[in-house]
Amino acid sequence: MxxxxxxxxxxxxxxxxxRLDxxxxxxxxxxxxxxxxxxxxVEINEIRPHWLHQPLPTSARLSPRIRRLRLHSALAG
Structure with a gap:
């Protein structure tokens, strides 16, 4: 049960x-x-091991605004 x-x-x-240097x-x-x-x-959208010791792509970062929109749309549906 x-x-x-x-x-x-x-x-x-x-x-x-x-974590970025x-x-x-x-x-x-x-x-x-x-x-x-x-x-x-910094918050990112996924973990990719080949990013280690490399510059983090800007597309990987999540901005706080995007995260709130996702949360709002999840609650609305």
Whole structure:
């Protein structure tokens, strides 16, 4: 019975973050529910290992405005 309840329970949403150095190169990735503590973390749309030690593409970053629009559209539907 617990399994059936788990099917309908809201899922925890995980977000993706990348830590950038002063030259905007990716140093690390993190997959968590809340933004990591500390400087240099930016929210990204996905994790791609080949971005490590490379400049992060601008298309990979999520702006706070885009994230709010997604949340709003998810709640409206």
């Amino acid at each position: 617990q399994f059936l309840w788990s099917l309908f329970a809201p899922r925890r949403t995980y977000r993706y973050f990348a 002063s030259a905007e190169r990716c140093l690390a990735f993190k997959h968590c529910q809340v933004p990591p503590m500390g400087d240099g973390w």
